[in-house]
Amino acid sequence: MIHEESYFFRMSKYADRLVEYYEEHPEFIQPESRKNEMLRNFIEPGLEDLAVSRTTFNWGIPVNSDPKHVVYVWIDALTNYITALGYASDDQTNFEKFWPADVHMVGKEIVRFHTIYWPIMLMALGLPLPKEVFGHGWLLMKDGKMSKSKGNVVYPEMLVERYGLDPLRYYLLRSVPFGSDGVFTPEDFISRVNYDLANDLGNLLNRTIAMINKYCDGIVPDYASKVTPYDSELSTTAANVVGRYREAMDKMEFSTALSEIWTLIARANKYIDETEPWKLAKEEDKTAELNSVMVHLAESLRITAILLQPVMIETSTKVFKQLGLDEEPKGLQELRFGEFPHNTKVVAKGDPIFPRLDAETEVAYIQNKMAEGAKSEDTSVKWDPEQTELVSEKNKEIKYEDFDKVELKVAEVIDCRKVENADKLLQFRLASGDSQDRQILSGIAEFYPDPNTLIGTKVVIVANLKPRRMRGQISQGMILSAENPETGKLQIVEAPKGMPNGAVIS
Structure with a gap:
């Protein structure tokens, strides 16, 4: 102190x-x-x-x-x-x-x-x-916070150097709901790169560029709506995605926003399977349908690249370049399906923007890099407690004399119920070695929807805390509880069942 x-x-x-x-x-x-x-x-x-x-x-x-x-x-x-x-x-x-x-x-x-x-x-x-x-929130590992001694530290520089900046930005914002703690695993990261980026987005771009070159001499046809039976559904999906994307971004629900973009990507990939442009190309009277398919695919990719700009800056630029566009950032209010520029020529040969990774090799690579930062298993030699950085939520150091003023006791829950007109408070009747039962109010109701389950539980209380009134009722102490850092859930600290009521904890 x-x-x-x-x-x-x-x-x-x-x-x-x-x-x-x-x-x-x-x-x-x-x-x-x-x-x-x-x-x-x-x-x-x-x-x-x-x-x-x-x-x-x-x-x-x-x-x-x-x-x-x-x-x-x-x-x-x-x-x-x-x-x-x-x-x-x-x-x-x-x-x-x-x-x-x-x-x-x-x-x-x-x-x-x-x-x-x-x-x-x-x-x-x-x-x-x-x-x-x-x-x-925080980015965690499966076994908790990152720690060199655990061998679970992942440095972003390493991931960016090997896989690029955009895959990491995408993974962090897609896999971790913003505002919550998230867990990083090498397996999940590589899976996202392969399935979302290489398979879904990368293949859509590769197939589209190749087909426009093969069937249209590299020139994107002018837009026309409702030429094939599937055009309207794709354009409607795009319009709905733009709307929901905007709502999610306004709420900083980045994972939801990216999920919406992949709804459009998935629909465009399905559109290829439905329209079968390779068959349309073989029939002379299907030229209009084939042209419509090509421009609808190009337009879907243009919309996708614009929506990806806040998260995947380099990827958006690459998509625009392969589509033959010099796209400037555009406000979502102005974004409309069907505005692909006239007489645009795509690149003659598109390079894969996300080559597929060998999952086993890459997972092993990341794990090896994590292990390189681990300390020796024989920590008894290197461990120096005086070098330990002590972590405290309160940021207030106290002396033993201060702690000694706090009296912790074992108490048994005799009765527990919700406080009337107070959604967060539980009213505890406790046997704690006093002249009669004491009462403590605790704001943990949301974590114990059925207070009756606590009856008979041995808990730890601060017995000498000055009584105070809450919602018109006396509260004579405090019940100790612990908070899970990952879920935010509170759980009462239980005392050994064999300890008598009123036993002092020291």
Whole structure:
């Protein structure tokens, strides 16, 4: 525990106002699970005031009125969002133009700073809040976080050098729902490259370019609609995909947006099988149908390349080049099926943009690269505990004397039920060695839909926490629970069943 003179920001004064803002602006914190974390972990237990200056070191920005204090780094960092735009300067043009921000996109580990401290600071200044804060997740491995000692570290530079930038960007945004934690495996990565990129997109482009050269002397025919029985379905699919893609991108549901693009790609591949252009080419009276098939395929690829631009920059350029286009980024409002430029000549011979990979070879390559970073199995020689970086969610170090003040006890759940008019609270009646049963309220109702299943469970409680009222009822302590970092699910910490009620945990 660090003792130092500090100035404090009375965050507690704004707690109710902040919760009210959350309720009135449900889109403010995304995904919604992040909002639940902020409420459950920081606000509902009682929002603490924030130390906004430090005196035990001198690096940082001095407080003008009291130079022995320096500004707490997060106060400095957060205000940069507006001071960089000229707030409170002689020229506020950029601030007035660009603030409030449409979105702050941050890692989930700093959501608290952006959705509690920052909004309250802005409220105190009388300034508008950013429209949205999106907390994205972490990229994990099957056995948890990446660690050299586990031999499961994957460096993006290695993947980009061997497979290119676009396949990695595609994989990360397609396989991992944005906002959630995701798991990387070499098998899944190579599978995505082979099936999605080489088979689906790559083959569609290769076949289209080859057929336009073979049947149309390399010139894309002019667009005509409803020439074959399958034209309308393909064009309708494209129009629907563009609409749903836009909605998904606006919500930052990138995995969904990419899935929509592959709906169009799959439909175009099926269109080839349905129309059988190789048969149309053999019949002189089917020239119109053959031309329609060629332009519909070329147009599907043009739409695909435009939609892929935010994610696969290099791939889009390659598709445009093979189609003979110099396509500029186009707003989705202006994107229409059937606008392929007149008299466009495709390349004479298209190179595969995603050659198919030997899955076994490439999976082994990635695994070997992961293993190269692993530490020796004999960790007893190299392990130095003094070099261990200790990780703490709280970022607050305490001394033993401080911990010794906390009294943990074993308690048995005698009864458990939901608190009336409080969706998140459970009311526990506990036998914990007191003169009679005690009551604790806990905000874990969403994780235990049937509270009766907890009756008889031995739990660990903080027995000497100062009682406080919640929803008009007394809560006499705290029940310990653990949070799964991958799912966000809370689970009560259970005590050994054989321990007597009231046994002190030390």
